[in-house]
Amino acid sequence: MNISALQKERAKYQPKLPKSLRQGAAKVVEGAKTESVADQKEIAALFPNTYGMPLLSFEPGDAAAESAPINVGVILSGGQAPGGHNVISGIFDGIKKINPESKLYGFLGGPGGLVDHKYMELTAEIIDEYRNTGGFDIIGSGRTKLEEEAHFDKGLEIAKDLNLNALVIIGGDDSNTNACVLAEYYAKINAGVQVIGCPKTIDGDLKNGMIETSFGFDTATKVYSELIGNIQRDANSAKKYWHFIKLMGRSASHIALECALKTQPNITLISEEVADKKQTLSEIVDYMAGIVAKRAENGDSFGVALIPEGLIEFIPEMKVLISELNDLLAEGSESEKEFRMLRKSHRNEWIESQLSKDSATVFKSLPSGIKTQLTLDRDPHGNVQVSLIETEKLLGEMVKTRLDAMKNTGHYVGKFGTQYHFFGYEGRCAAPSNFDADYCYSLGYTASVLVSAGKTGYMSSVRNTTAPADKWIAGGVPVTMMMNMEKRHGHMKPVIQKALVELEGAPYKYFVSKRGEWAYSTNFIYPGPIQYFGPTEVCDLTTETLKFEQNR
Numbered sequence: 386m387n388i389s390a391l392q393k394e395r396a397k398y399q400p401k402l403p404k405s406l407r408q409g410a411a412k413v414v415e416g417a418k419t420e421s422v423a424d425q426k427e428i429a430a431l432f433p434n435t436y437g438m439p440l441l442s443f444e445p446g447d448a449a450a451e452s453a454p455i456n457v458g459v460i461l462s463g464g465q466a467p468g469g470h471n472v473i474s475g476i477f478d479g480i481k482k483i484n485p486e487s488k489l490y491g492f493l494g495g496p497g498g499l500v501d502h503k504y505m506e507l508t509a510e511i512i513d514e515y516r517n518t519g520g521f522d523i524i525g526s527g528r529t530k531l532e533e534e535a536h537f538d539k540g541l542e543i544a545k546d547l548n549l550n551a552l553v554i555i556g557g558d559d560s561n562t563n564a565c566v567l568a569e570y571y572a573k574i575n576a577g578v579q580v581i582g583c584p585k586t587i588d589g590d591l592k593n594g595m596i597e598t599s600f601g602f603d604t605a606t607k608v609y610s611e612l613i614g615n616i617q618r619d620a621n622s623a624k625k626y627w628h629f630i631k632l633m634g635r636s637a638s639h640i641a642l643e644c645a646l647k648t649q650p651n652i653t654l655i656s657e658e659v660a661d662k663k664q665t666l667s668e669i670v671d672y673m674a675g676i677v678a679k680r681a682e683n684g685d686s687f688g689v690a691l692i693p694e695g696l697i698e699f700i701p702e703m704k705v706l707i708s709e710l711n712d713l714l715a716e717g718s719e720s721e722k723e724f725r726m727l728r729k730s731h732r733n734e735w736i737e738s739q740l741s742k743d744s745a746t747v748f749k750s751l752p753s754g755i756k757t758q759l760t761l762d763r764d765p766h767g768n769v770q771v772s773l774i775e776t777e778k779l780l781g782e783m784v785k786t787r788l789d790a791m792k793n794t795g796h797y798v799g800k801f802g803t804q805y806h807f808f809g810y811e812g813r814c815a816a817p818s819n820f821d822a823d824y825c826y827s828l829g830y831t832a833s834v835l836v837s838a839g840k841t842g843y844m845s846s847v848r849n850t851t852a853p854a855d856k857w858i859a860g861g862v863p864v865t866m867m868m869n870m871e872k873r874h875g876h877m878k879p880v881i882q883k884a885l886v887e888l889e890g891a892p893y894k895y896f897v898s899k900r901g902e903w904a905y906s907t908n909f910i911y912p913g914p915i916q917y918f919g920p921t922e923v924c925d926l927t928t929e930t931l932k933f934e935q936n937r
């Protein structure tokens with residue numbers, strides 16, 4: 386077969402499971418009844434069949450008496466995250482242990498596969514090929530949202546045809562919200578199909594008291610940190626570049642914060658802090674230019690800056706500017722037509738004349754490439770495609786302009802050479818670290834136990850994750866417990882609360898206590914590549930975020 390030497394060895398890795406899942410049939414213990422994190426009355430009314438269910442934890446059971454076969458359909462939803470294949474192999478091994486006649490079906494290309502009835506049976510041979518590998522290619526993923534009853538009914542048709550007991554939906558906050566809506570709907574119509582969710586996303590923003598981390602965050606941040614470390618070593622060797630590195634993570638800055646804790650770069654911006662302090666773009670540029678100038682005074686004309694992907698939307702004045710531009714250039718509007726008729730060289734001036742005074746000032750201050758991205762690269766609804774804005778270049782160019790001005794007034798002496806990077810896809814499909822391999826396999830196995838216990842509307846939960854895997858606590862959390870009401874597309878909707886970086890949290894506080902030191906002296910850490918074989922202190926490391934959060 387066409388596989389690498391590492392893949393060949395890695396295929397033999399046996400993921401570690403919590404004790405409760407290693408022996409016999411796990412005993413399901415019911416804990417306290419739950420309430421949603423907020424808006425309890427509204428959520429209870431919307432989920433009469435799945436609200437208020439108890440927390441579940443598993444304990445080691447007696448030797449398993451064979452139960453009836455269980456048939457499960459699995460769906461991968463949204464962006465790739467390392468470990469998805471292990472969730473699927475965990476489900477497979479779990480249901481086969483319950484009864485070897487159990488069957489696992491994978492819906493192809495994400496939630497759309499359920500609606501379009503595109504699926505394949507996942508046999509032992511297929512599963513074995515994908516154990517401990519990165520990627521979602523075993524069945525593919527997609528971003529179709531399962532939101533409408535018509536989708537649910539189409540899904541039920543195929544679930545009935547395949548005689549499925551349950552669907553397991555592996556996804557982020559939105560996909561798990563929709564999984565819960567689906568669970569409620571199937572419970573309401575007595576469909577006889579359970580729905581279980583699994584917490585996935587490299588962004589790390591699906592977490593709470595009962596879900597300690599989303600899978601993939603560990604591996605992805607390890608990969609990015611390896612690359613950042615390599616760049617830091619290059620920067621420290623050549624001593625001639627400032628590297629501006631944008632990191633994926635959509636809105637939340639968990640990835641940037643975790644990578645900062647692992648590598649100790651000179652500058653890390655945290656979007657949540659920017660929003661909290663209501664910082665302007667100019668203040669951020671001042672902060673960065675100040676560090677560049679001070680390092681230059683010490684003879685260090687190099688450095689590394691980490692920038693979270695979602696930053697731009699957290700800068701209040703940029704948010705206002707983007708919203709004004711969205712209105713001004715709305716697809717098919719009179720103003721948009723006028724804009725299109727203008728000669729290219731007159732467009733920016735025209736835009737400035739149409740914006741509010743503050744937004745016009747901000748727009749004027751932006752480098753021309755960014756002005757073009759803001760006005761021309763728009764999505765099918767005419768909105769600015771925020772994720773495509775090259776924030777790293779925007780900041781690099783603005784810092785350069787600021788340094789030029791400081792040079793003129795004698796406040797900066799030095800050379801400012803830049804290199805730009807964007808890390809995201811480099812880590813999303815990496816072979817899962819031991820942590821993610823074990824965690825994902827445990828999440829999948831947990832899902833099989835929840836299904837066999839007849840549960841629905843639960844998310845697989847594996848806790849105590851900074852302890853060795855056999856001390857992990859597996860169980861289930863009612864998805865409604867994580868919900869609150871939020872405005873989405875103009876309507877109030879029940880959704881799982883997105884976890885942004887907590888400014889009162891231990892990981893961020895530690896970072897703040899250290900960032901001054903990291904800015905001016907060169908304290909880089911070079912984490913090196915993920916280690917799959919070797920001493921446990923190197924191979925089984927969890928994230929710094931988890932260590933700080935759990936005070937380990």
Ligand code: FBP
Pocket residue numbers: 462463464465466557585586587588633634635694772809813
């Ligand atoms: P999920 O939230 O679906 O897990 O996706 C995570 C993510 O990698 C974000 O960090 C990033 O903004 C987005 O997906 C990019 O997705 P795409 O490649 O589909 O544009």
